[in-house]
Amino acid sequence: MTEKNYGGAAPFRKQIKEAKSSSSLEFSEKDKKQKKGLDEIDFDKQKILKAGHITSEIREYVKEIVKKDMLLIDLAEKIERRIIQLDGKPAFPVNLSINDVAAHYTPAFDDQTKAHGLLKVDFGVHIDGWIADTSLSFDLEGNDENKKLILAAEKALDNALKIVGEGKSINEVGKEIQKTMESYKAFPITNLTGHSISHYELHAGFSVPNYNSGTREKFEEGIYAIEPFATFGNGRIYDGKPSGIYELIDEKNVRSPIARKILDFVIDKYSTLPFCSRWIVKEFGQGAMFGLKQLEDNGNLHQFSQLIEVSHRNVAQAEHTVIIEKGKVEVTTK
Numbered sequence: 001m002t003e004k005n006y007g008g009a010a011p012f013r014k015q016i017k018e019a020k021s022s023s024s025l026e027f028s029e030k031d032k033k034q035k036k037g038l039d040e041i042d043f044d045k046q047k048i049l050k051a052g053h054i055t056s057e058i059r060e061y062v063k064e065i066v067k068k069d070m071l072l073i074d075l076a077e078k079i080e081r082r083i084i085q086l087d088g089k090p091a092f093p094v095n096l097s098i099n100d101v102a103a104h105y106t107p108a109f110d111d112q113t114k115a116h117g118l119l120k121v122d123f124g125v126h127i128d129g130w131i132a133d134t135s136l137s138f139d140l141e142g143n144d145e146n147k148k149l150i151l152a153a154e155k156a157l158d159n160a161l162k163i164v165g166e167g168k169s170i171n172e173v174g175k176e177i178q179k180t181m182e183s184y185k186a187f188p189i190t191n192l193t194g195h196s197i198s199h200y201e202l203h204a205g206f207s208v209p210n211y212n213s214g215t216r217e218k219f220e221e222g223i224y225a226i227e228p229f230a231t232f233g234n235g236r237i238y239d240g241k242p243s244g245i246y247e248l249i250d251e252k253n254v255r256s257p258i259a260r261k262i263l264d265f266v267i268d269k270y271s272t273l274p275f276c277s278r279w280i281v282k283e284f285g286q287g288a289m290f291g292l293k294q295l296e297d298n299g300n301l302h303q304f305s306q307l308i309e310v311s312h313r314n315v316a317q318a319e320h321t322v323i324i325e326k327g328k329v330e331v332t333t334k
């Protein structure tokens with residue numbers, strides 16, 4: 001799952017971190033761990049690698065089962081079920097974004113949308129909060145432009161992974177991604193970025209831009225998702241419709257009993273990881289949609305927007321997660 005870069009303004013993740021630390025003691029220990037090296041947190045490499053291993057098995061499974069015109073909800077639920085069968089948990093709802101929707105589309109409980117076009121399958125697995133994040137793109141139309149875009153994103157990711165490392169410039173990675181895409185006459189989406197990952201934190205502070213952004217930051221020890229998005233269009237996204245994907249931002253009290261029940265469930269089951277209305281409806285029935293709205297209005301939940309390419313051209317995505325530790329780099333999701 002990607003991170004939107006607001007260009008200058010504080011990224012959303014930082015805003016909610018402030019909200020968390022000012023309103024809820026329970027998050028403060030986790031917040032202190034942000035932007036620290038792996039040595040300073042008792043990280044569990046076994047679990048990081050196991051989460052990655054499950055994603056790599058599921059990448060193969062997805063390639064077998066994706067078919068044009070299957071219901072997106074069936075695809076999402078097959079993937080989420082398989083994650084659980086393999087002893088993992090979804091780190092966020094499976095994102096199945098089509099054509100000019102770059103990211104953050106997950107089927108609603110009653111969704112009738114069928115797979116078509118240029119489909120991005122972006123999913124994550126966690127083991128006790130240790131996350132692996134990956135994605136694949138499919139051309140379901142036999143369309144040469146789609147195929148070229150997918151190749152541009154995949155090649156850009158391959159080339160980026162070759163130069164990721166401790167102490168290496170984050171900007172060099174962005175430059176490499178941009179250069180590779182331009183060799184396909186494609187452009188990176190400049191306001192979607194890769195991101196550092198921490199324990200129960202999908203977006204943990206560092207952004208990894210997909211173009212020559214001039215950032216001076218360097219890679220430190222830690223976990224990073226590298227995720228270039230390629231398009232022949234303008235190369236930026238805007239916030240579209242609400243996605244039905246939510247994230248807990250504040251545990252403060254809410255009056256309505258159904259909202260309170262959902263909030264307790266979310267805290268217990270998902271903690272700070274994203275979840276979706278489809279999962280909540282499955283647990284509480286359709287009345288839960290009202291509870292979700294109350295939690296959003298009350299400031300307990302943030303709802304992500306679908307991210308749409310501004311010129312409505314198709315977008316392809318490729319993504320892998322790496323762990324940088326003791327000078328070494330391992331791709332966990334391959």
Ligand SMILES: [Co+2]
Pocket residue numbers: 001002003133134195225227319
């Ligand atoms: Co991601």
